[in-house]
Every structure is written in structure tokens, then in C-alpha cells.
Amino acid sequence: MPKFIVSSTRNAPNNMQFCTLFGKVPVQLYSSAIAEPLDIVELSGQDYSDSIKASNITGLKATKEEYLKGLQSSLQGVKPGKIKKLGINPLDSAINAMSGKIGEIAESITASFVAGAPIMFRFHNDGDGTSGAIAIYRALEKLAKELRFDTSNCLWTMNKGVAYTMQSLEYDRLRFSQYNSVMKPLLCIIDFGSVGESSSALKRASGSIDAILIDHHPVQEDFDPSISKHYLNPWLEGFTSDVTAGALACEIAAVISNAKIKELVGASLISDHSEYAQDDKAQVKLASVLDAITTEASYRSANVNPKSIVAIMEDKPKYERIFSEANEQMEEALATGMRHAKPRKVAGITLAVLDYSSISDNRYPYVRHGRFTSIFSDRVEQKYGPSITVVYNKSLYSIRVSKELSEKLALLSLISKMKEETDYITNGGGHNEAASIKLDDEFSAGEFTNIFIKEIESRLSA
Numbered sequence: 001m002p003k004f005i006v007s008s009t010r011n012a013p014n015n016m017q018f019c020t021l022f023g024k025v026p027v028q029l030y031s032s033a034i035a036e037p038l039d040i041v042e043l044s045g046q047d048y049s050d051s052i053k054a055s056n057i058t059g060l061k062a063t064k065e066e067y068l069k070g071l072q073s074s075l076q077g078v079k080p081g082k083i084k085k086l087g088i089n090p091l092d093s094a095i096n097a098m099s100g101k102i103g104e105i106a107e108s109i110t111a112s113f114v115a116g117a118p119i120m121f122r123f124h125n126d127g128d129g130t131s132g133a134i135a136i137y138r139a140l141e142k143l144a145k146e147l148r149f150d151t152s153n154c155l156w157t158m159n160k161g162v163a164y165t166m167q168s169l170e171y172d173r174l175r176f177s178q179y180n181s182v183m184k185p186l187l188c189i190i191d192f193g194s195v196g197e198s199s200s201a202l203k204r205a206s207g208s209i210d211a212i213l214i215d216h217h218p219v220q221e222d223f224d225p226s227i228s229k230h231y232l233n234p235w236l237e238g239f240t241s242d243v244t245a246g247a248l249a250c251e252i253a254a255v256i257s258n259a260k261i262k263e264l265v266g267a268s269l270i271s272d273h274s275e276y277a278q279d280d281k282a283q284v285k286l287a288s289v290l291d292a293i294t295t296e297a298s299y300r301s302a303n304v305n306p307k308s309i310v311a312i313m314e315d316k317p318k319y320e321r322i323f324s325e326a327n328e329q330m331e332e333a334l335a336t337g338m339r340h341a342k343p344r345k346v347a348g349i350t351l352a353v354l355d356y357s358s359i360s361d362n363r364y365p366y367v368r369h370g371r372f373t374s375i376f377s378d379r380v381e382q383k384y385g386p387s388i389t390v391v392y393n394k395s396l397y398s399i400r401v402s403k404e405l406s407e408k409l410a411l412l413s414l415i416s417k418m419k420e421e422t423d424y425i426t427n428g429g430g431h432n433e434a435a436s437i438k439l440d441d442e443f444s445a446g447e448f449t450n451i452f453i454k455e456i457e458s459r460l461s462a
């Protein structure tokens, strides 16, 4: 009888286990017996569709070499796809320059998937992070169909903050504890993570979890990229945040199994205000729907996964309804914002400051502070020219800087300077055109604004 090696098991209901095995081909089967990784199992039948019983388990164990040979031959049946040309020139050449790492990450995800190792995908809760997650989800669904696998070993979590925290690690460990796998669990982070706080959690995880980070935020000084198995960030490859994490994840999906990515890449570029964003109606619509769904879910503290988002994308009436409601809410919120904003001239440019409490979350569940600030700052810029827009929601300040001012202002260095000079600023981060900070002490708002204005004056008049 043909022999198979157990690669991974997961606890399933009714005292069953869900097993991934290697033989001539990889197979996934339920087992009523307790199978362990590296167990050698004999299976009969043409399609290996029965469940594993105690009598199938030989009592013999495969060696590490035999295991790796089994993995290699299982992977031989997988035909990877290729990097897809997007027809957006500077972006295509940037992706081309990163194609080596994109290929390595695709290979790594494919190997973990075929080995049945648990994979936790954590994606940022916006249109960019979500586009990337959807593309990889679709690629793995396609691969699963080809292998006659299922995708239940892939776990999806929408991530609210910009750090991979200790709490996230605790949660992921709990999910991984349902598995027993030769290959380590894989953590795949999309569109966040390059901050110091992640370093401590990732350091603690290393050894028991392999981590892949696909990010495009500037790498913070206290973040150590070398802790992860793969770290892909355009800033380390000679490019900027305009190459979105979603676009990179989409290309990884294309290499995994030729997934369709063009529209998702477009949505990620629009959602993140990339300079490569195209004026394409369908992509603009997708970007606003993805932003709306993730915003509304974050507002309810609920999780959404790619599967449920894809279901909405395929439900035309629902998709159209979310799009028009999101637009109506955003337009209303912007009009309210323009009425309440207090523009003033600083060093020859416009500084607009808005209290977000004038835009109640309860009235606009599809409108989020950060996303609102981005679009609001566009409107401010249209009306007043080069400008800096600050929208604060209690102690959280969201800041946007017009492109032509961003190099001179150097917002990220300005924030680190303010962090050093005061003791109430935490959690600075983002890009030089878009960043957010948190004030520990809400009474320091007035002082903060004064120092901020002085910094703007000294930098822009220099």
C-alpha cells in the first residue's frame, strides 16, 4: 500500500484530526486515530478519500530527510505563476527590482500551505491591506482547488493598529496551539508592523513562529527587520511608500498561483493615495467599498475576512449600496468638516485644524478618522493650495502634508523631535505626507499646537 508521511494535524470536532500528508501527492484527510507529525501512514484507495484509522498508522517515523523529500515532490505538482505587468511604468520597474524577494515570499507561503502548517494572515484594516489579503486569499483558493486541499489552515485577522503586539502574539499562539506541524506556523503581516513595538513581539515569537512582513511604511529606527524570515519593504529597496503593501502582496499572489490582481492593485494605490494611482472608475469604487467595509467593521470591533469581503464584491446590489452610502456619508462629513475647519496662514501656507468630534461616528459608520483626514486634506488643498491639515479625534491627531511641502517639512523627523522635547507624545508613525500621533495628556493639546506651529514656521521658512 502507498506510504504517506504526516506533515501536520489539527484538532477537529468529534475527536477527529484534520491531517495533511505527503506521498506521491499531498493529501488532506480526517483521522479518527491520533496521528502525529512524521508518522508513516499506509493508505489504500484510488483517491485516498477515506479517513485515517488506527490500522493505517504503521508505527514507523519518517526521518527529516524523508520528510523534506516528500515536501519537495509534493511541491513539484504546484505550478507557480509569474509577476504580472501592471502597465504603470515606475511601479512595474520597482516591482521588477523586488521580484527576487516577491518570489521567495510566494514560495515560502506555498510551502507552508502545502505542508498544512497554520498560516495567520494579519492585514491592516484599510483598502490597501485588504486588497493584498484578498489577492493572497484568492491565490490560495485557486491553489487549493488544484491540489484538492481546503484552505481551513489559513487564518485571517484584520489588524487595527500599526504594531504586531504581545496581545496579537498571544492570540496567534492560541490559534496555533490547535495544530501539530513539522513546519513551523507562519505569520504573514500585510501593510503594517515596521515599528519598535513589533520587534519585541516578533523576537519572542522567533524560534516557534516564522514571520513574513510585507510593509511599505518607513522603517522605524527601533524596528529590527532581521528578526523576520522575510521582510519586504520598498524603503529598503530604494523606493518609497508609493509602492503599496497591497500591490506587493498582489504580486506575491500572482506568483503563488496566477491570481487576478489588476483591480486590487489599483484599489490599493487609490486607497493609500499612491502617486501611481490611476483614475479608473471601477478601481475607485473598489477602493471606497474596501475602505468602507473595514471602517465599519473596525467601528463595531468586528473582524472581517477576505471570504466575506469577496462575497460582497460578488453581490452586485450590496456592493453598489455600500458604495453609494459610503460616498454620501463621506460627502456629508466633508461638508461639515469644511464648515468647522479653522484655516490659518503659517509661513506662507495654510494650516487647517479640525476637531473630529464635529463629525460624529454614530452618523457616519463608513467614515473613519484617518481616511476622512486624507480626503479632507485634498479638499483643503483644492481650496487653499499647499497646506497642512490636522484632524484630531480626542487625543489622536491625524496629520496630512501636501506633497510639495513634504520634503521640506519632513513630518516624521518633526514628530520624533517633538517626541524628544515633550513627554506626552507617543505612537508617532506613518509617512512624511501622512502620519498620526497620540497625546497622553489631553490637557496638552494647546501646547502641542503651539510647538507644532513653531516647528512648521522654522522648517518652512528656512
Ligand SMILES: [Mn+2]
Residues within 6 Å of the ligand: 128, 129, 191, 216, 244, 245, 246, 272
Ligand atoms: Mn498601506
